[in-house]
Amino acid sequence: MTKQISNWSGSVLFSPQEMLYPTTEQEILDIVQKAIQNKKTIRVVGSAHSFTPLIETNHILLSLDCYTGIIEVNKERMHVVVKAGTKIKAFGELAFAQGVAQENLGDIDVQALAGAISTGTHGTGLAFGNVSSQLFAIKFINGKGEIVYCSEEENPTLFKACQVSLGTFGIITELTFKVLPSYKLEFISKSEPIEEVFKQLDHHNQTTRNFEFYWFPYTSRAQTKYSQVSTKEIVENKVGAWMDNVLENDLFNAISYPTLHFPSWSKYVAKISGALAGTSAKVNWSHRVYALPRHVRFNEMEYCVPLEDYITVKKEIIRVFNQKKFHVHFPTENRFVKADDIWISPSYKRTSAYISFHVYKGKAYQDYFKTMEEICSHYGGRPHWGKMHTKEAKDLSLLYEKWDDFLQIRKQQDPDNLFASDYIKRIFGL
Numbered sequence: 001m002t003k004q005i006s007n008w009s010g011s012v013l014f015s016p017q018e019m020l021y022p023t024t025e026q027e028i029l030d031i032v033q034k035a036i037q038n039k040k041t042i043r044v045v046g047s048a049h050s051f052t053p054l055i056e057t058n059h060i061l062l063s064l065d066c067y068t069g070i071i072e073v074n075k076e077r078m079h080v081v082v083k084a085g086t087k088i089k090a091f092g093e094l095a096f097a098q099g100v101a102q103e104n105l106g107d108i109d110v111q112a113l114a115g116a117i118s119t120g121t122h123g124t125g126l127a128f129g130n131v132s133s134q135l136f137a138i139k140f141i142n143g144k145g146e147i148v149y150c151s152e153e154e155n156p157t158l159f160k161a162c163q164v165s166l167g168t169f170g171i172i173t174e175l176t177f178k179v180l181p182s183y184k185l186e187f188i189s190k191s192e193p194i195e196e197v198f199k200q201l202d203h204h205n206q207t208t209r210n211f212e213f214y215w216f217p218y219t220s221r222a223q224t225k226y227s228q229v230s231t232k233e234i235v236e237n238k239v240g241a242w243m244d245n246v247l248e249n250d251l252f253n254a255i256s257y258p259t260l261h262f263p264s265w266s267k268y269v270a271k272i273s274g275a276l277a278g279t280s281a282k283v284n285w286s287h288r289v290y291a292l293p294r295h296v297r298f299n300e301m302e303y304c305v306p307l308e309d310y311i312t313v314k315k316e317i318i319r320v321f322n323q324k325k326f327h328v329h330f331p332t333e334n335r336f337v338k339a340d341d342i343w344i345s346p347s348y349k350r351t352s353a354y355i356s357f358h359v360y361k362g363k364a365y366q367d368y369f370k371t372m373e374e375i376c377s378h379y380g381g382r383p384h385w386g387k388m389h390t391k392e393a394k395d396l397s398l399l400y401e402k403w404d405d406f407l408q409i410r411k412q413q414d415p416d417n418l419f420a421s422d423y424i425k426r427i428f429g430l
């Protein structure tokens, strides 16, 4: 047994028999061959930022933390081949040095690239799909110990199945991203009435490159965030950034902590947080704008609903929130994502709105998440694969028309379930 492993929020704790850090493709192949011989299973960990027990195993846990860096930049095709253990932040800087950038990202950049794409990690902006949709090709080592390459052009069916696949096809070793020339973003955040945000939602989504907002519970206020491509000079107000960090992390943590002992104070903390949300702005290279530091630990559920139902769902959420006593003070996050054609991506064939529910670490989240999950499920909601949910194979199979095809192709790549943990078996019905 190795030391105990925990995910970021502390909701998943386990001790694998072995924790391995291969440095070459050959070492990864050897690990797979040995695991096949010894009848062991393997799970791969990225940065352990998923809330669901995707990385949990009592056999072999493998990390590609020592398998990182850019392999090739093709400026003609605007493709970058990168080792799968590379973290998003490092990739952003390495790509920037080559004059290119990812078209969109989520709100943190600490994930491994393979970890992020495996769960369908997304940002916001209706012109953009999730991060997996930026892929041109994937190379992985499957459950038979074979090196497999698939792309939009080669083995495209396998590629569509594998683009979001929770580490169930094998160990992803290389990813080829379609990239853009480096670009700057101008970011503006402000506080606005939620009703105004609802009225202007279509307009914001159509005219803003990346629009999202947080709604503060028990208030009628939202913190909106707008990003547009910009050619302006870099504007990084260091004092302002420090203040934002203090407000969003240190101060927020300080006012959150008492709610562990006095849950009924949550309502006041939510109102204070809403009142503190002010205006901030910056201009910088895109990869330095998308992500924010996240020091306050929480548990999270996120549901993807059809965009056309979003306002109805959100109003129902606000109504239920105000009626029930969940003792939750974190704002709910609202983002908007283009439909894609990736078989088990939550945005599969669906222009999507994603609603995130956060609860301060240490507080009960079950009742709140269950209620919100029911509301979202009523509108065909699909859970984010990396965030908490209670769905199992029988429910999930109804949400994805390519579910059976996915399972069939997965079985071809991993016939002996080398990459299937108990949790993976449960959600895929293996």
Ligand SMILES: Cc1cc2nc3c(=O)[nH]c(=O)nc-3n(C[C@H](O)[C@H](O)[C@H](O)COP(=O)(O)OP(=O)(O)OC[C@H]3O[C@@H](n4cnc5c(N)ncnc54)[C@H](O)[C@@H]3O)c2cc1C
Binding pocket: 008, 009, 043, 044, 045, 046, 047, 048, 049, 050, 051, 054, 055, 064, 084, 085, 105, 106, 107, 108, 110, 111, 112, 113, 114, 115, 116, 117, 118, 119, 120, 121, 122, 123, 166, 167, 168, 170, 171, 172, 173, 294, 384, 385, 386, 387
């Ligand atoms: C604070 C915080 C903020 C977040 N913000 C966002 C956000 O803005 N948008 C969003 O969509 N999500 C967000 N998430 C969720 C997060 O992006 C996903 O859970 C993501 O999958 C985590 O990446 P990771 O590298 O930590 O992967 P892990 O959690 O370690 O692993 C995720 C999956 O990837 C698999 N995997 C990892 N590496 C490989 C590999 N080389 N080969 C095969 N399989 C592999 C694992 O086996 C597992 O199934 C956030 C999470 C946290 C904690």
